[in-house]
Structures are given as C-alpha cells and as structure tokens.
Amino acid sequence: MTFDAPDTVPLPADEWAAHDGVPLLRTLAGALIVLDATTGLDSFSLPYPPEAQRALDRTALACLLSGEPPPAGLTELVDRCRTLPLAQWPLGLPPDAIGPEDRLLDEESGRPSELCHEWAWRTPDAAVEFRDRQIVRAALRACREYGDEEAYTAFRGLLVRRPVLTPFEMHELDGDMVLEPVRGLIRQIYRPVPDSYLHDGAYTCCERCLTLLVPSRDGDWWCERDRCRRQGPAPAGRRILRETAGEICQLERPLRQFVTGPGRAEADLERDLLALGLGVRMWPGYDAYDLLVEFPDGHRWAVDVKDWAHPVFLGRSARPVPQDPPYEEAFWSVPEHRTLARPGYVAAFERARPARARDLPLFTDAELVARARARLRRLKGHTDRA
Structure with missing residues (x-):
C-alpha cells in the first residue's frame, strides 16, 4: 500500500453528504474505538465519554425519526453494534455503503471490526490527515x-x-x-x-x-x-x-490496520511471484508502489496491494500508479478473502473510482498470480516455437 502520491479524502463532499447515515456511522465507529481503548466495551458507567454520548444521542434520534425503538442506553447500543448487521439499522445510506452482513463490532469477540476502523479513519473531515x-x-x-x-x-x-x-x-x-x-x-x-x-x-x-x-x-x-x-x-x-x-x-x-495488514498481503504476493521464478522488488522508488515485478523478457508490472474491507473507500482512493520506476502494466491488488467476504466487491470499487483512475484494474492476489503464470506459459510457448 503506497503512500507517496498525493491522496484525496475517500469521502469528499458529494452525494454521500446527502445521507444522514454516513456521518452517523462515522460517529458510531469513532465512539466504539474510543470506548474500546479507554473503558473497554463490556462495562460502562455514567457519565459516558463525550464521543459515546454523542453516538448514543444521534442513534436515538435516527431511530425516533424512523419510528424504531431507540437503544435504552450505551450497553444496548454496543450490543446492537455487535449483533445487528448495519443493513438492518434505520439508516439512510447511499448504494454500496454497506454489505448485508457488515457490523461495527466483531460478533464473537465484541471488539471493533476492521470495517469499524475504516469508517472511523477513512471518513474524517478533509482537513484531517490520516x-x-x-x-x-x-x-x-x-x-x-x-x-x-x-x-x-x-x-x-x-x-x-x-x-x-x-x-x-x-x-x-x-x-x-x-x-x-x-x-x-x-x-x-x-x-x-x-x-x-x-x-x-x-x-x-x-x-x-x-x-x-x-x-x-x-x-x-x-x-x-x-x-x-x-x-x-x-x-x-x-x-x-x-x-x-x-x-x-x-x-x-x-499502522497495524493500514500498513502491517496490507504489508502481510504484499509479502504473501511477493512469495507467490518469486515461486514462479519472477524478479520482485519491494517498495521501489521510495514506495512509488508496492511491488515491481519483472518477467524473463524484461516486461514489468507495477502492483499496489490494498487490504481494505470497504470497496467504496478503496475505490474513492484510487489513483493512477506512478510511472517511475517505469513499467509496462500496472494493477491494484486486493486479497482474495475480501472479495469472498463481500460479493460485488470489485464492481463496487469500479463504480466508486474517480475519473482519473477509470482505467485502473483491480485484481485479487490469486487472479494476479494466475495472470503471471499464464503470461509465463505464453512466453515459454513462444520460446519453444522459436
């Protein structure tokens, strides 16, 4: 996951701003992370932390406006975040904002999910640097x-x-x-x-x-x-x-979420491509992109690996891969488990891409390795015929 090129905020002031559910989800996610870091998510006492009280108040208002029963207190709100998929909340959300099983808390452990961290950290005000x-x-x-x-x-x-x-x-x-x-x-x-x-x-x-x-x-x-x-x-x-x-x-x-996690995916992809006999250089040109892959004929791929739970956040962050170090083809790659967990992941990414990245392809790591293997077979076929 490269950081060197200028970044845009994944959620600019556009059609998402017309949906009250977007800032509410951001407020909820931020409150859950603050609670987890300070008091834990299994015991609370009054007065609640300001972030938690704000999330509770805004959720109660959204429920009342939609005719739904509001949470009786913070304990019930946290329990809903763990047990109730976001698709069942009274939220007005734009297309692709949530998947059918998305939750802000992990159902088994009750800890903030990776999606929760993305909602908290990938949707701040434009003046905030991640x-x-x-x-x-x-x-x-x-x-x-x-x-x-x-x-x-x-x-x-x-x-x-x-x-x-x-x-x-x-x-x-x-x-x-x-x-x-x-x-x-x-x-x-x-x-x-x-x-x-x-x-x-x-x-x-x-x-x-x-x-x-x-x-x-x-x-x-x-x-x-x-x-x-x-x-x-x-x-x-x-x-x-x-x-x-x-x-x-x-x-x-x-850093664990957005550097260590994708970095493990980068290392796995490096291992699989090296096993095919390809040359791989990690984070070339001061992290212009993640992997520079070279084939026996000198053909080079530039690959940026993105391990994000939310395809729209990823799509809105899409940008062309820097041209230096030079390459012939460029791709973004996402671990296959992301697309298996969320049907329509790649399509949602493509719908969310800005115009400047309209031609940027996104493949799973498995698809990218398969493409590399197929290209090697074609090269070997050309060599055998020669």
Whole structure:
C-alpha cells in the first residue's frame, strides 16, 4: 500500500453528504474505538465519554425519526453494534455503503471490526490527515533527506514483520545504523501494550499475522485481522513472558490496520511471484508502489496491494500508479478473502473510482498470480516455437 502520491479524502463532499447515515456511522465507529481503548466495551458507567454520548444521542434520534425503538442506553447500543448487521439499522445510506452482513463490532469477540476502523479513519473531515499516511510520509521525508532508500525499505519491513517489540528488541533497533533516519519516529509509533492482552502472565502473538492476540473468556484467542480469522482459529505463535521481557510495545492501531495488514498481503504476493521464478522488488522508488515485478523478457508490472474491507473507500482512493520506476502494466491488488467476504466487491470499487483512475484494474492476489503464470506459459510457448 503506497503512500507517496498525493491522496484525496475517500469521502469528499458529494452525494454521500446527502445521507444522514454516513456521518452517523462515522460517529458510531469513532465512539466504539474510543470506548474500546479507554473503558473497554463490556462495562460502562455514567457519565459516558463525550464521543459515546454523542453516538448514543444521534442513534436515538435516527431511530425516533424512523419510528424504531431507540437503544435504552450505551450497553444496548454496543450490543446492537455487535449483533445487528448495519443493513438492518434505520439508516439512510447511499448504494454500496454497506454489505448485508457488515457490523461495527466483531460478533464473537465484541471488539471493533476492521470495517469499524475504516469508517472511523477513512471518513474524517478533509482537513484531517490520516495518521498512517502522516507517519509514513514523515519516514519518506527523513529517508530522502538522508538520501537513503534502503532505510525506508527497512522501515517498511519493520512495520510489516515486527509489529510487536520487547524492550530489548527496541534497544537493538536503537543500534541499527540502517534505521538511523527514522529512529525517533520508531519510538513514537510503538506504544505500550495494555494488560487486556495478558494471559497467564504472557503476551501471545498470532503465528499468521504476527500481531498480538486477545485472550477470550472461553480460553480461545481472537485476532484483530479479518483475513486471519477467516482462515480458522487463531494459531498461538510467539509467547512473551512479561516477568522476563518487561512491558512490551506494539505498533499503534492505524499502522497495524493500514500498513502491517496490507504489508502481510504484499509479502504473501511477493512469495507467490518469486515461486514462479519472477524478479520482485519491494517498495521501489521510495514506495512509488508496492511491488515491481519483472518477467524473463524484461516486461514489468507495477502492483499496489490494498487490504481494505470497504470497496467504496478503496475505490474513492484510487489513483493512477506512478510511472517511475517505469513499467509496462500496472494493477491494484486486493486479497482474495475480501472479495469472498463481500460479493460485488470489485464492481463496487469500479463504480466508486474517480475519473482519473477509470482505467485502473483491480485484481485479487490469486487472479494476479494466475495472470503471471499464464503470461509465463505464453512466453515459454513462444520460446519453444522459436
């Protein structure tokens, strides 16, 4: 997921502004994230946090105006966010705004869904810069000032492969000269981990996506990544004892959501393309795009990987892939699990694309690997005939 080109706010003041449900969903999503981070989503006391009270008041008004019973309090509102698909809420929403099973809270864990985070962070006022883009652009500026593209590549790799750090590991990074341009930034974006992640005196990372798992009341684990949960029960990976490691830190959530998550998808796509014998360069040209793929005949693809739950937010952010480093074809790619979870994902993306990106194709990662395999077969056929 590249950040270097100028971005537009995915929800400008257009036809979405005519629908009261859009700001209400944004308010709800923001309130749920604040509650989850401050008081948790299973116990409340008056007075409620201002964001939560605002969400409750606005939801009650929307219900009353539509003749629906309003939530009796914050506990009932949170329960509705977990159990009731958004399609059943009394909301006036534009086409493609929600899918039939979309929820702001995960039905099993009660934690904010990835969709909830996208509603909160991808629909702010146009004057607000998204936190993940702010951080990555700061890293780009610092590395360009040093004239060190390797430092930026190492920084992106750190965010993708090491979202959790112990105090000792953070100390080791302080001595890594490759990361010199971004050392201060790293200290800012890794935050202390709350005790809610602890189980039997230890923190546990997901073996698949490397983020911290949340222990559930029934003794299982919950992973914050949609992709991971759809693959089955979260596999417990690295276990870190607090008694010996101390208080660990993890990347702040916007970066886990919009950098680490897509980065895992980028790494998976890199692995699959390398397995075909193709040349792959990650984040070339200071992150002009995500993967530069080269075929044996010199033909090159530019690929940007986007791991977003909401196809309209993704479509509205679409822009042409930068021309440098040069390539012959360019694509955006989304993990296949996104399109399986939401029928019509690609069509909704295409309807939402701005005119400047009308010709930008979106393929799933599986489709892109299949296209690469087919092109290699054609090349081999031409070679055999020659």
